[in-house]
Amino acid sequence: MRAKLERLLKIACVERWIDHRGYELLCMRFLFALVIHDSVSWSRTFSALPKPNGLAKLGWEPLNQALLFFGHKETLDVIRHAIWVPLAIYVAGIIPIPAIVSLLVVTVATGTLENSDGGIGHSYQIVSLILLAQLGSHILTTVGERRTGPSPWLKPGLAAQNHATHLAKVTIAAAYVVCGVSKLIKSDFLWVMNSPLLSVQMTKANWREYYNTLELKDDFVTTRLPQLIVEYPNFARLFFGAGLALELGTLLALRGRRWALAVGLSLVLFHSMLDWVMSLTFWTHMFCIVVFFVNVPGIRESLREGKDGTTDL
């Protein structure tokens, strides 16, 4: 038993820092820049913080006023266009630290306003978290740089960009693993056993979508699926248990290119299923997965990756 456990740990605890080609990194930065722009709710304005969250919870009035500045329509109208400057710098891969800091200010401020409204959403944290991780990576590689020549904070080398990309992947994996861990701990490890009760949440989701649009759906998901889950609870446990295993197993995406591709495609399928049965569309998460795990320009290399992580292209 112990030998088996050790073998399992040996299989799971592998982390391979992939050296992506320049064009892959450029593509990742470009696509992630689009995700960043899309993650900000440009049309939502805020004039108060009724239920302070995150930085707003510090209760420091000048900071709250600064946050609310990002809730004004006039400010958002200007930033909506001005943000393309740091986004372009980020994509170009030059002076990443100021570019990422300015992107972080916008995403964290608008996200904090959204979540200080009483209802906490979970769609956009991933964007700010990835930016935070990449900022940390660039700061550390810059501080550690001793080489003469172009200053690394002006134009980080391929290795530094790869570090930042790897940390983005670690962040995505951590977000999924913690989601699985929360399910286990908050349900007293009974999540899989209780999962047939998700049929109630599905019924709720159907009503919720109806009240959002007043479009009545009359398909298999709305009329039959919740009752089928109640009638066949073990089938539901198997299905939802597989989803939980996938969340917890997202760390395997750090094993190498091929694993990242396989886990990435599985997560995209998982989100598509969630969208189908519960109208939960985590578009931002899906796009981040496609950008950093599936890595479309690198699929050929991912498929040719050897066991030792080398590719023979």
Added chain:
Amino acid sequence: MTTPEADNPGVSRWNRLRRTPLALLAAMVMALYLIGDQYPFSNYPMYANFGEQALVFFLSDGEGEPYAMKRVFNKSASDAKKIYKSYLEDACMAADLEENEATLEMKRAAGGKVLTQLLTEHKRKDFAEETSRSPVLQARLRRVWLDESDAFHDEVILLAEESLAP
């Protein structure tokens, strides 16, 4: 695979991290879990624990006919329900009650706060046109539950009402 230090000798501190697989991931998971829902951090608790009942918050005219939430406000029914639950939690905490012990008055007060917040902060541009069929706007709550014989039930309660008179 190449070694990053060949290209960038200053990354040696990263190498220490590289020698401990998944150390950073484990640290991030722990930090995210302990910090909880404080933007931009989160332990993603959605659907972590669920019971035999669920709530849907919606808006209607004076006759109880629903409005399409997304056409009236820039918040969804899900957002409104979360705001409602946060106000109800506050009220329950103040009264030293569990959420399932909340009285109808407490629910109505929480619903009224949501309605006021939506009307002051989140009206869409064509709000007046969309809600012109009634002089009032009502906040309602649909409760969906599964009974012991595995049958689905639901009920709707009126939470609050606001006049839309100019």
